[in-house]
Amino acid sequence: xxxxxxxxxxxxxxxxxxxxxxxxxxxxxxxxxxxxxxxxxxxxxxxxxxxxxxxxxxxxxxxxxxxxxxxxxxxxxxxxxxxxxxxxxxxxxxxxxxxxxxxxxxxxxxxxxxxxxxxxxxxxxxxxxxxxxxxxxxxxxxxxxxxxxxxxxxxxxxxxxxxxxxxxxxxxxxxxxxxxxxxxxxxxxxxxxxxxxxxxxxxxxxxxxxxxxxxxxxxxxxxxxxxxxxxxxxxxxxxxxxxxxxxxxxxxxxxxxxxxxxxxxxxxxxxxxxxxxxxxxxxxxxxxxxxxxxxxxxxxxxxxxxxxxxxxxxxxxxxxxxxxxxxxxxxxxxxxxxxxxxxxxxxxxxxxxxxxxxxxxxxxxxxxxxxxxxxxxxxxxxxxxxxxxxxxxxxxxxxxxxxxxxxxxxxxxxxxxxxxxxxxxxxxxxxxxxxxxxxxxxxxxxxxxxxxxxxxxxxxxxxxxxxxxxxxxxxxxxxx
Numbered sequence: 001x002x003x004x005x006x007x008x009x010x011x012x013x014x015x016x017x018x019x020x021x022x023x024x025x026x027x028x029x030x031x032x033x034x035x036x037x038x039x040x041x042x043x044x045x046x047x048x049x050x051x052x053x054x055x056x057x058x059x060x061x062x063x064x065x066x067x068x069x070x071x072x073x074x075x076x077x078x079x080x081x082x083x084x085x086x087x088x089x090x091x092x093x094x095x096x097x098x099x100x101x102x103x104x105x106x107x108x109x110x111x112x113x114x115x116x117x118x119x120x121x122x123x124x125x126x127x128x129x130x131x132x133x134x135x136x137x138x139x140x141x142x143x144x145x146x147x148x149x150x151x152x153x154x155x156x157x158x159x160x161x162x163x164x165x166x167x168x169x170x171x172x173x174x175x176x177x178x179x180x181x182x183x184x185x186x187x188x189x190x191x192x193x194x195x196x197x198x199x200x201x202x203x204x205x206x207x208x209x210x211x212x213x214x215x216x217x218x219x220x221x222x223x224x225x226x227x228x229x230x231x232x233x234x235x236x237x238x239x240x241x242x243x244x245x246x247x248x249x250x251x252x253x254x255x256x257x258x259x260x261x262x263x264x265x266x267x268x269x270x271x272x273x274x275x276x277x278x279x280x281x282x283x284x285x286x287x288x289x290x291x292x293x294x295x296x297x298x299x300x301x302x303x304x305x306x307x308x309x310x311x312x313x314x315x316x317x318x319x320x321x322x323x324x325x326x327x328x329x330x331x332x333x334x335x336x337x338x339x340x341x342x343x344x345x346x347x348x349x350x351x352x353x354x355x356x357x358x359x360x361x362x363x364x365x366x367x368x369x370x371x372x373x374x375x376x377x378x379x380x381x382x383x384x385x386x387x388x389x390x391x392x393x394x395x396x397x398x399x400x401x402x403x404x405x406x407x408x409x410x411x412x413x414x415x416x417x418x419x420x421x422x423x424x425x426x427x428x429x430x431x432x433x434x435x436x437x438x439x440x441x442x443x444x445x446x447x448x449x450x451x452x453x454x455x456x457x458x459x460x461x462x463x464x465x466x467x468x469x470x471x472x473x474x475x476x477x478x479x480x
Contacts, residue, residue, distance in 0.1 A: 019378040022069065022097055027057035028460070029095035037152040038236035040145060043109050043138065044217045044224060050236075052104040052149055053084055055095040056160065058460060067163035069246075069381045071099045072150055072182075076173025078282070078290075079138035080108055080126065080213050087175075093370060099168075100160050102153060106145035106178070109213030110134035111224050112204035119304035126211035127291065127307060130201045133226075135290060135311035136194035139256060140229055142174070143181035148236025150182060154243050163383040164243040170273075170373065173283065173361065176253020177313075183248045183270040184259035185232055192256065197228040246380045249373050250274040252361055254283050254313040260328045271331040273376040275369050276316035279341040279350035279360035285315040293341050297352035301345040333376055337364055405465060411478035414454040418463075420444050429464045430456075441466070453479055 032054045042048045057068065071094050073087035087103035094101045113128035129135055150167070157164055171179040185191075200223035204214060248270045263269065276285045281293030289295070290310040298304035314322075316334065323330045339360070344351040350360060363369050406419045420426050423444040430439040430453075438456060442449075453461075456479045465473050 019381070022099070022378040022381045023374055025093070025096040027096050027098055029055050029057050029092060030460075031055045037104070037149050038145070040107055040141070040148075040234070040236065042107050042217075043111060043134070043141070043213075044219065046217065048107050050105055050107070050145055050149070051084070052102050052152075053088065053091065054153070054160065055091045055101045057095050057098050057100070066161055067157075067383055068098055068100050068161055069166035069168060069377075069383055070153060070160075070162045071101045071168040071170060071377075072146070072153070072179075073101065073103045074106070074142075074146055074169065074171030074175030074178045074182075075103065076171065076175045077108070078127065079110065079135070079142055079174050080211070082108070082174070087172075090170075090370065094374070097374065100153075100162050102149070104146060104149040106142045106149075108138075108142075109217075110138045111201045111226075112208035112211060112214065113309065114202040114205060117305040119298065119302060121298065121302055121304055123211065124298070124304060125205075125208045126213075128208070129309045130204070132309050132311050133194035133198055134201075134309070136192040136256060137226070137229060139174075139177060139181070139311075140192055140195040142178045143185055144229070144232075144234030145236065146178045146182045148234050150243075151237040151239045154241050155237055155239050157241070164241055165246075166381050166383050167243050167245045168247045168249070168377055168380075169245060170249025170251070171253065172251040173253060176250045177255070179248050180250055180253060180255055180259060180272075183245045183272075184255075184263075186264040186267055187262045188232060189262055190257065190259055191232050195229040198226045200225055244268055245270045247271045247273065247377050249377075250276075250316060251363070251369070252276050252280055252283055252316070254315040255319050256311055256313055258314070258319070258322055260319060260322055260330060261326070269328075269330050271333075271376070271380055273333050273335075273373050274316040274320065275335045275363070275372075277337045277339065277360040277362075277364065278317075279337075279339045279355070280315075281341065281352075281355060281359075282361040283313065283315055285317045285336065287312065287314045287318045289313070296343060297345060297355075301352050335369070335372060405473070405475070407463065407475060407477050411480045412453065413480050414452065416451045416453050416477060418444060418449045418451060419447060420449070421447060423447055423449065425468050427466045427469075429466070431462045431464065432459065 034051050036051050038050050039047050073090050075082040075084055075086045084103040084105045091101040091103050111130045111134050114130050117125055117128055154164055169179040169182045203219040250272055278285045282291055284292050289312055291307045295307040299306045320332050320334050323332050339350045342348045342351050346353045408417050426444040427441045429441055431437050458479055460476055460478055463475050
């Protein structure tokens with residue numbers, strides 16, 4: 001075999017091994033919840049406080065030299081509802097694979113309709129906007145917030161151990177719209193004209209004041225002001241740190257314009273994974289209005305007023321075709337199911353009645369789609385897999401030329417006994433999983449040295465073992 005083929009084979013083997021690192025679930029995780037990342041003006045001119053939940057894989061981080069990819073998840077809810085807690089499981093599953101993960105809240109709501117509507121379906125009025133511009137403005141605000149949340153994490157990449165060259169964003173439904181916007185809405189020409197200053201809107205009608213996004217809002221006067229929404233990047237957490245968005249997870253989302261065509265100079269093109277079902281009633285897989293299929297079902301089955309004032313969107317298949325037909329050069333992996341919407345209310349798979357229990361605006365198999373997204377992202381990660389449980393034992397370890405080292409009982413409640421056969425010139429330090437030091441350079445004075453850990457909170461801790469001030473190894477214990 002010639003040298004070039006050998007080199008290619010070795011590179012391929014390395015890529016496979018490195019990719020597998022980000023597929024296997026081999027880590028525990030720690031979480032920091034309800035972290036405020038900024039504030040911003042909502043659709044009514046009030047101020048919303050925005051928060052996120054952060055999940056970190058547990059591994060040997062004491063030397064602060066372990067950097068991990070970041071995956072930020074964005075929840076759905078038609079820009080009107082939803083919460084970061086909906087993405088908790090996905091955050092945990094990717095943290096188990098070695099990613100730092102985060103789930104964010106963002107500004108919700110828009111100005112509701114100002115005309116009469118008719119429907120006996122609960123909360124039907126809540127999805128009516130005063131005009132189509134409100135959909136664009138809600139979408140734009142959410143992208144600004146998500147970009148700010150991402151910059152918040154990147155600005156603290158030392159604390160959260162993030163590799164800024166390996167950033168990923170993913171979302172479901174509206175969260176997928178937002179994730180695509182975070183990765184692709186990067187030039188001023190892509191700013192929707194509806195996000196500029198436009199004419200004031202009449203206040204919402206009384207029937208919509210009970211909608212989730214209107215609760216607690218005060219509407220003074222006769223109109224709601226609609227000023228310019230500002231920069232495409234928003235104002236939350238500005239940063240000078242250069243970062244690279246490697247991949248986007250698009251789960252039954254869409255774009256409101258062609259975001260593939262124009263790119264900020266020297267910006268890499270993120271790879272895109274798309275899952276979508278052709279029978280989706282909320283977000284058409286091709287192009288059409290928001291709720292196009294649902295509106296058909298409501299008018300033909302419930303005698304409702306058809307949903308109006310929605311935005312035109314371009315679903316997963318539409319923008320994938322743009323990429324192919326225009327030679328944009330993005331890597332896009334499409335996973336589309338085969339069932340189309342039948343435009344039938346009662347009969348057939350994918351009909352309106354069938355989708356009450358089997359909605360097409362959802363996963364066909366959530367575990368399969370999670371695993372497929374994992375496999376798509378893994379080869380894109382270029383971080384060396386230095387976060388490794390093999391150097392983070394919890395039992396007996398052998399210290400080269402120094403004999404055996406062990407902790408017991410483990411877990412413990414009050415007293416931890418450290419056994420070291422050759423204890424002279426050995427010290428230990430105790431850290432929590434975020435790197436905060438609790439005990440520093442405790443000298444071992446006998447083979448079985450006892451450490452009082454009664455004042456530590458319950459959790460997982462790391463002991464760093466040193467001999468003559470040189471780090472020998474790490475070992476973990478659990479405080480109950």
